[in-house]
Amino acid sequence: MNKKLLLALAGGCLLLCCCALSIGASIYFFNKSQPLPKPDDILPTTKPSVMITQSKTPSPSPTVSQIIVPSLSGSFLETFDDNRNDWELGEYSEEYMYAYSSIENGKMIYETEALQEDGGFIYDTYYNHPMTNFEASIDAKLIAGHEDTSYGIIFNRIDNQNFYFFIINAEYQQFKLKKFIGDEGEDVLTWTDSSAIRTTGINNVRVKKVGSLITLYVNDQQIATATDSSFTEPGDIGFLVVHYNEGDTATVEFDNLKIIPR
DSSP: OOHHHHHHHHHHHHHHHHHHHHHHHHHHHHHHHSOOOOHHHHSOOOOOSOEEOOOSSOOOOOOSOOOOOTTSTTOEEEOOSSOTTOOOOEEEEOSSEEEEEEEETTEEEEEEEEOSTTOEEEEEEEEEEEESSEEEEEEEEEEEEOTTOEEEEEEEEEETTEEEEEEEETTTTEEEEEEEETTEEEEEEEEEEOTTSOSSSOEEEEEEEETTEEEEEETTEEEEEEEOOSOOSOEEEEEEEEEOSTTOEEEEEEEEEEEEEO
């Protein structure tokens, strides 16, 4: 075969080999340079529906028994100087509400957010002092959050589905008395105006129950009475925060929970 032809064929083969190597190297480095999938692209991320953790700032350990009002036998006063009475503290999240509760500077602080379209409520009660006939009061203040936020007293709580609550809304100067029977809510007194409710600062919310007669007070002024005999057995007493729309948030401070037998 002609020498020039052999050289031409050899040169052509060499050129083809170089092209193949070049293409192969390009493919290798292109693949290597592609970013790896992020974890979120591979695995779905979900939040737990219920979460209870310890408080960010641990409360002091109980050192003495509950505080008793000296002048009235069987009465109870909680000033939230510490957590000697075992309130639920820390983070809580479920279907309707998120809350973080803590005791700071002699106050019970609730930071809350509604998670459902129709809102929800969250409460805590002093489970060791159930009463049938009593007078109970608490100081409460909306520190921050949505103006629709309501707060007040839950009483005669038999269980999670049976209780009364008396709440006020400071922004609109209104109050309501409601009961839950078997998890079904019913207004005893619908939203009603009252100038006794302060639009800013602390409101003292008080309820007196003797037999079927329920008397409501705000800032030491009697604002309403109602008659209802749904719950005649002793029940727990405490405080609550209520939201009405998804995404509403609030910071509410409670102090001086008093319970006096009547």
